[in-house]
Amino acid sequence: MRVFVILPAAGLGTRMAAGHSTAAPKQFLELAGVPILIHALRAFEQISEVKELYVAVRATEKERLAAQIAEYGLAKKVRVVEGGDTRQESVSNALHSLDCEEDDIVLVHDAVRPLIEPGIIYRVIEAVERHGAAIVGLPAVDTIKQVERTADGAIITATIPREYIVQAQTPQGFRCGLLKRAFAEAAQDEFAGTDEASLVERAGAQVAVIAGSASNIKITQPGDLELAEFYLSRRAV
Ligand code: C5P
Secondary structure, three states: OEEEEEEOOOOOOOOOOOOOOOOOHHHOEEEEEHHHHHHHHHHHHOOEEEEEEEEOOOOOHHHHHHHHHHHHHHOOOEEEEEOOOOHHHHHHHHHOOOOOOOOOOEEEEOOOOOOOHHHHHHHHHHHHHHHOOEEEEEEEEEEEEEEEEEEEEEEEEEEEOHHHHHEEEEEEEEEEEHHHEEEHHHHOOOOOOOOHHHHHHHOOOOOEEEOOOOOOOOOOOOHHHHHHHHHHHHHHO
16 A cells, blocks of 8 residues: 655635735745745655655746755655646646555645644544545534625524534545546536545545644634744644
8 A cells, every 4th residue: 555645735825925925825934944835745754655745836836846845855756746726626636647556545635734743644544544535624612603695794594513513624535546536526527625525525435534633724824824833832842
């Protein structure tokens, strides 16, 4: 069994840009002196079963990525593929260039989640070996409301019992054959999902959920970098 890793990193980071003067998308910003994407790559490098890492970036960011990889000296082979207009397209491009067997495992991880811990990656791999598909999910602590958008905000249409709710994080892991079939079906039906599990679910497969961690944050908006720095400093103690 081989494990391949895909890091979609072709987002524009527009929600982040509001609070930062830099032109770099968030995945290239530094967290404690190391680019966010390099933090994520390093976590997966530590997993001995990981054979290859694929990073999807915009054509305009390829040089920046190559420079960062050269500077931070990653031991494993990193293949750079062209990102698409959506996260799904970026992952699909990487999947197309990935030469895997049916039972190999593919892990997809947001490039903007730099604090993923190797222990969680191992638990996802184990769950994929048992179930064929598994993601990291964080149990909801807030009460969850379904709403209908209105001109001046929203009104509640339902309250969803929170014991049934987890927030999907990454990594999301799958047998390679299953993931490729799910992506092919989604492309055929023009289905757009915001994560890989949604494509695999609609392909009829069961996806297991393992417990996530609050520190596995997705750096999305101003303030998230400071929060990530706080979690990182706590880890170092
Ligand atoms: O936009 P969002 O926060 O959902 O992005 C999640 C991950 O998907 C990020 O790592 C981002 O760089 C990536 N992405 C991508 N291609 C896109 C949009 C997002 O690879 N077109």
